[in-house]
Amino acid sequence: MQEKFAKTYDPKIVEHKWYSVWLKNNIFEASNKTEKPKYSILMPPPNVTGILHFGHILNQTLQDLYIRWKRMKGYEVCWFPGIDHAGIATQTRVEAELESQNITKYDIGREKFIEKVWEWKEKYGGIILQQLKKLGVSCDWSRTLFTMDESASNAVREVFIRLFDEGLIYRGKRIINWSPLSQTALSDEEVISREVKGKLFTLRYYIENSPDYICVSTVRPETIFGDVAVAINPNDNRYTHLLGKNAIVPLVNRIVPIIADEYADPEFGTGCVKITPAHDPNDFEVGLRHSLEQVNTINPDGILNELTGEFNGIERFKARKLIVHKLEEANLIEKVEDYVHNVGFSQRGGEPIEPYLSVQWFVKMKPLAEYALELVKSDRIQFYPAHWVKTYEHWLTNIRDWCISRQLWWGHRIPVYYTPDGRHIAASSEEEALKKLNIPPDSNLEQDTDVLDTWFSSWLWPLTTMKWLYDGQSEETEDLKKFLPTDLLVTAPDIIFFWVARMIMATYYFKKEIPFRDVYLTSTIRDGLGRKLSKSLGNSPDPLIIIDKYGADAVRFSMIYLSPLGQDIKMDINFKTQDIPSMEIGRNFANKLWNAARFLALKQDQFNLYEVCPANEELALTNEQLTIADKWIRSRYNSVLKKSEEALNNYRVNEYSKIIYDFVWRDFCDWYIEILKIQTSDTNTIPYNRSLIKFVLNLFERILKILHPIMPFITEEIWHLIWNKDEESSLSISSFPIFNDWDISDDIEETFNIIQMIVEEIRSLRALMNIPPSKELKVFISAGNEAIEKILQNQHNVISVMSKSNPLVIGQNLEKPEKSIVSVIRENEIAIELNSTINIENEKKRLKSEIQRLEKNINITENKLSNEKFINNAPEDVILYEKEKLISMKNSLHKIKSNYERLN
């Protein structure tokens, strides 16, 4: 035994060993052919550029917890893993690598560049999936999908074509969010707005042929070169006389009309607003209403163009300063105020977005949003926690069209072909395009150069993982039939819009099916100061180091233990040492479990039960042979099992971990194992002892099973060590225990509680009197009634050993020794004989406070019970409980009082 069970659990070797064994035995692979009911989860595909961070740890552990639990419950379980090609992130990465060799992507051209990206992907991409294995995730690796795989690409292309043909995808010239850094369009969701302290400049626009001027406010004076009008509100009497006249744009000296438009708010600023259709979404709308020219004065890289005269070639923010200076010189600035306003930033590049006028592809969202809204409102898809539904609804009811084209090279190329005469069509290939357009096969077509937004492949994830349209046409696959809809999606709330909502749309639109039933929105993990973990802040510990230090089981357990549904997690992290104290919860617990196993293995050796104890053997003892302690632990075990499954069913994972943690540590280890030592120490009852150990081993195996989904490695290791299992067997594919309701007994638990309270009281009194723990004491327990007396007698040995009471006298109305201290627990009187003299005053004080406590509570309870309304309204069991409590408290009070009087 000794060599098998080290004194301290060391996870490193164990975890590595078991993961390879599991892989070797293919226990994670799912079949779409079985009759078994299925349980499926789609892994949110991490970016191909990604490395493991703590968000993944929580997210993946949650999924694995459910996957393993359901697998043990007999479902055909399939967890679909994959990786996302992550357009911008990956392209940026590879560009940077080329740049270090002084090569730009233009030097090598599109085709060659894409080759380079694939090379990079093969070499460095998807590291994260390897890292995930350290956590023990049990996904079906044979089904791993990369969003750029051929099967997925075929589906993406086909979806584009269908939506195009149905008019849900269109091309349009619009103001979109432009990232000057990545030089591509972005969707609204990829822009985060932040408050920025800036300046509000009020500029003078002179009226043509007049010495008068009007004042116009702007935060972006560098855009004046694109001004094509000045707008006033049609009802603003201050300015209506100017309608029909022209204004002169400062510096440019362009003559522009003064127009009337509701957009100008008389309450804001001067009431006059400059109109720059090419550089502001609102102005763009105004421009359309008034048929104004769109003058683009900024290049895609954020540098001012030739239309800005002397500022040509200057970067936008630098130009702003210079232009302000110039305006000042020309005395064209009325005033400058400090101004706080919102600016959009690129989610990925971090630089301020430029509203940019360009031709892009869009998806019409309204028709799709209607389904998506209804499916969640009607509870066909449920969110946990439910409050996210509001956020979801708000987004969908105010949805705008989705800009899906990206001016990148890495991604799914837009399957649209253009004829020289300006027509275009969506098709899966050039040949098909020619056919569709019905033009001669030798015509020259050009494919659109843009690629699709990464999320345009992600929103098909529920379908592409199951190989829908893998060849561009197959609507049905075995996986789709078996595993769609999936049962659970675990993801971070910040991608509800990006991903969750869109998957619901696509899956329902193309398959008339929901992608998943339940959506679990994970907690955000923060550092000790409440900041989000992020690379740039440097407050993100490396999960692999943490796993190495504490063990995967420990990290899994701790994370689950710390994550209440819908609440953020604050983790104290020591960045110097990479210590996370809260991980000790799991590590210590694993060690506790290990040592309990170690002890049981010892007993197994002692009674030579190693070979003769098949784990599944039925209960080894009859009901009559079981002591109250045995029945108590059995009752506790069953109610713990019942409660933990209830918790899991309601996605209260922290509750599940807490329930079982308390049970294993407090009930099983602190009490039951200690009692077991006592019960099996009698060498005259070997056969009974053997049976009892069998009983406990049987119970322990079930405990391991309940813990397996959250701590797969250590439970597997212990299970194999104790029962000498061969490598092909695994807890992962054993059956999850089923609770026995009839073994749950409140009566037994309450009665056993009294024994616990008595033991604790004796220990407490001992400490109070400064009696060394090693010293045995003479103790008298006068039971409150015959039934209790019988049980206490029965547990005489247990009480005696656990409280170091020897001799221990149990009876009713026992004579108390002259020198003793007394306490009453639920009508049971405990008297400890002392050799030394007793400090009478201290004793009186102690008893007095107990008397006062009881009197106060008796008073409260009496008031309650004499309240007619309480008697009439409260449920019967509550009343009964109060009545019994009152009697018990009164009896206890009586006894304490008489002891108090004895001291006088």
Place this chain on the structure above:
RNA sequence: GGGCGGAUAGCUCAGUUGGUCAAGAGCGCCUGCCUUACAAGCAGGAGGUCGUGAGUUCAAAUCUCUCUCCGCCCACCA
């Protein structure tokens, strides 16, 4: 401007439909222990007017409203 979440022991937080909650855990702190698995442990202990004010109820940490303070999300006012 709209929406959402939070405020419970020194710290981090549990507390399900109001009544077995006369409020719990872990860490930290104090006292004592290497008790035939575990010092990553064992036993005992100190520590809380459950953010404020009101209301509903026989009964409120739990439900309603007010206020205060934190955090997040959404929104085109130059």
